[in-house]
Amino acid sequence: xxxxxxxxxxVAVFLILPNGARAENPNDILIVVNKGVKQDSITPxxxxxxxxxxxxxxxxxxxxxxxxAPGGSAVRKAFVSRILGMxxxxxxxxxxKRKIKTGKVKPVEFGNSLKAVFxxxxxxxxxxxxxxxxxxxxIVLVLPAN
Amino acid sequence: xxxxxxLSALAFSLxxxxxxxxxxxxxxxxxxxxxxxxxxxxxDDSSASAATLExxxxxxxxxxxxxxxxxxxxxxxxxxxxxEIEGLAxxxxxxxxxxxxxxxxxxxxxxxxxxxxxFFDVTLFKYLLDxxxxxxxxxxxxxxxxxxxxxxxxxxxxxxxxxxxxELRFTFMPHGAESSLTPYERVDTSVLEPHTTxxxxxxxxxxxxxxxxxxxxxxxxxxAGRFLTPFGIWNVDHGSPVLLPVQPPYLIVRQYLPxxxxxxxxxxxxxxxxxxxxxxxxxxxxxxxxxxxxYDLEDxxxxxxxxxxxxxxxxxxxxxxxxxxxxxxTDITKELDLSDPSQLFKMTIDNVSxxxxxxxxxxxxxxxxGVRLQAEYVRGIVKYDVxxxxxxxxxxxxxxxxxxxxxxxxxDGYVLLAWQLPLDxxxxxxxxxxxxxxxxxxxxxxxxxxxxITYRVGLNFKPNSFVVLKFDAVYVTFSESEMxxxxxxxxxxxxxxxx
Numbered sequence: 001x002x003x004x005x006x007x008x009x010x011v012a013v014f015l016i017l018p019n020g021a022r023a024e025n026p027n028d029i030l031i032v033v034n035k036g037v038k039q040d041s042i043t044p045x046x047x048x049x050x051x052x053x054x055x056x057x058x059x060x061x062x063x064x065x066x067x068x069a070p071g072g073s074a075v076r077k078a079f080v081s082r083i084l085g086m087x088x089x090x091x092x093x094x095x096x097k098r099k100i101k102t103g104k105v106k107p108v109e110f111g112n113s114l115k116a117v118f119x120x121x122x123x124x125x126x127x128x129x130x131x132x133x134x135x136x137x138x139i140v141l142v143l144p145a146n
Numbered sequence: 147x148x149x150x151x152x153l154s155a156l157a158f159s160l161x162x163x164x165x166x167x168x169x170x171x172x173x174x175x176x177x178x179x180x181x182x183x184x185x186x187x188x189x190d191d192s193s194a195s196a197a198t199l200e201x202x203x204x205x206x207x208x209x210x211x212x213x214x215x216x217x218x219x220x221x222x223x224x225x226x227x228x229x230e231i232e233g234l235a236x237x238x239x240x241x242x243x244x245x246x247x248x249x250x251x252x253x254x255x256x257x258x259x260x261x262x263x264x265f266f267d268v269t270l271f272k273y274l275l276d277x278x279x280x281x282x283x284x285x286x287x288x289x290x291x292x293x294x295x296x297x298x299x300x301x302x303x304x305x306x307x308x309x310x311x312x313e314l315r316f317t318f319m320p321h322g323a324e325s326s327l328t329p330y331e332r333v334d335t336s337v338l339e340p341h342t343t344x345x346x347x348x349x350x351x352x353x354x355x356x357x358x359x360x361x362x363x364x365x366x367x368x369x370a371g372r373f374l375t376p377f378g379i380w381n382v383d384h385g386s387p388v389l390l391p392v393q394p395p396y397l398i399v400r401q402y403l404p405x406x407x408x409x410x411x412x413x414x415x416x417x418x419x420x421x422x423x424x425x426x427x428x429x430x431x432x433x434x435x436x437x438x439x440x441y442d443l444e445d446x447x448x449x450x451x452x453x454x455x456x457x458x459x460x461x462x463x464x465x466x467x468x469x470x471x472x473x474x475x476t477d478i479t480k481e482l483d484l485s486d487p488s489q490l491f492k493m494t495i496d497n498v499s500x501x502x503x504x505x506x507x508x509x510x511x512x513x514x515x516g517v518r519l520q521a522e523y524v525r526g527i528v529k530y531d532v533x534x535x536x537x538x539x540x541x542x543x544x545x546x547x548x549x550x551x552x553x554x555x556x557x558d559g560y561v562l563l564a565w566q567l568p569l570d571x572x573x574x575x576x577x578x579x580x581x582x583x584x585x586x587x588x589x590x591x592x593x594x595x596x597x598x599i600t601y602r603v604g605l606n607f608k609p610n611s612f613v614v615l616k617f618d619a620v621y622v623t624f625s626e627s628e629m630x631x632x633x634x635x636x637x638x639x640x641x642x643x644x645x
Binding site for chain 1: 261263265297299301306307309311313361363364382383384385387388415417419420421423458460461575577608610611612644
């Protein structure tokens with residue numbers, strides 16, 4: 001009886017603990033913004049709109065500068081799949097079509113997207129938790145590793 | 147009780163396991179047997195064995211020495227490559243740092259560079275018409291290659307909210323165009339180069355778009371210049387690498403709405419939800435007319451209003467839109483009169499044609515797990531204030547009886563169904579999309595000889611994001627026509643490239 005009770009308590013503690021108390025995975029994707037951006041959080045749907053340039057301003061009207069990680073990087077592939085719902089090839093096709101239809105070109109890419117977000121007003125990008133440096137930018141969303 | 151038995155069984159297993167392990171360690175190893183003394187044959191054998199063993203040991207030592215040397219070589223190569231890679235990475239970092247320093251927080255600098263890109267296509271087509279067909283000779287019926295589109299885009303962002311877009315279409319036309327059938331005349335732009343005396347044919351440039359857009363917010367922006375009329379799906383998609391079929395539908399060819407306009411457009415987007423947005427556009431432009439790209443022959447401006455609702459999910463996209471258009475179109479002639487001595491000259495302007503039109507279009511798009519269902523319908527009423535003599539389209543011949551053009555209703559609708567086959571495991575990133583399309587076109591309900599039904603089936607193959615190969619077959623029938631009621635086929639193959 002005592003053993004059953006002990007087991008039940010352990011399970012309950014595990015379930016009740018908040019996500020933040022779980023072990024942080026270095027492959028979590030952190031959505032980061034320039035510290036000048038007033039918005040403190042973002043939803044995946046909003047994020048998709050910004051990176052497809054369907055929406056071009058933050059909620060307060062400031063212009064958004066979406067910044068991609070380099071094509072071919074693991075974090076780019078993971079972000080494009082989870083947030084945009086596309087493969088890398090589908091993303092290329094999407095932007096080929098969009099350029100022809102509207103004249104809009106795909107978001108800029110930087111090798112060091114963390115540095116780019118630190119520098120550029122209104123910018124937003126994404127990094128793996130293992131690449132993140134404290135105090136440089138602001139985290140607005142965490143996508144746990146699959 | 148059941149659980150207690152389980153725990154007991156577990157404990158018993160553990161005890162048995164530990165006991166076995168203890169017993170194993172106490173077991174003494176078997177002793178090896180010794181050779182009996184004085185066995186000479188066996189001594190010879192063991193000498194031979196020893197020699198073989200020595201040989202083997204020698205070879206093994208040599209092999210180990212060689213392996214060690216190779217391992218060292220590999221380590222040195224890896225070290226050299228690692229240093230090179232590190233050097234490259236450091237140079238890349240420095241270049242990016244320099245670029246970011248120059249940007250220095252100025253987000254509008256990001257897109258300031260002028261983007262130049264475009265597309266072109268090469269088509270192979272064949273109209274299957276025999277000499278008895280009523281349409282024989284109207285279209286080029288011989289098997290032909292053609293480059294019908296070379297579109298170049300210049301897109302620039304000047305500030306965060308200001309951008310410009312120019313789209314130019316280069317064409318070999320008007321060379322080869324049949325400007326008249328009675329009498330027969332064909333445009334020939336051949337000239338001799340003065341320096342080499344080589345004969346060359348001059349082509350042309352069509353300004354598809356030239357526009358400046360100021361968009362301070364998503365919900366409001368202004369575009370001025372020459373822009374695509376914001377109606378439907380086909381007209382907005384616009385380019386051959388984007389469109390599935392090879393040839394545009396009659397909805398576009400017969401221009402039920404003006405495909406582009408010169409004027410001004412107010413537009414914007416609202417987001418009632420993050421996966422749902424509403425677009426609007428209000429257009430005021432020259433509308434249609436023989437000179438509308440340069441100047442209007444009417445003070446009235448053509449007005450248009452667009453509304454579009456779009457849902458964008460993860461695997462499902464859907465959109466419904468509509469565009470309403472009012473236009474007042476005039477054509478004139480001028481006559482210069484020099485007979486009055488009291489005046490320098492007198493210009494008389496006569497309207498030879500004047501009409502008003504009210505046209506509406508609706509469109510629907512559904513994309514669901516690789517399936518695309520697309521439909522458009524357009525309907526318009528044309529009422530004349532000044533009626534010209536009716537002109538046969540395509541051949542551009544005036545009605546020999548002199549019949550005047552009556553008011554008419556025009557309408558067109560098509561449905562397209564396509565399926566991007568789920569062949570990722572077989573063809574990876576390549577895309578294969580079969581499609582089918584049916585269209586009904588009534589260009590002028592007072593002249594049913596030109597009512598057409600077309601059926602298309604085709605296949606799109608995208609080996610990568612830059613190239614698409616298309617094959618389609620089009621079956622055309624003018625079912626209401628007494629003269630043209632003989633269907634025909636058009637076969638097309640196209641290579642469309644975006645760069």
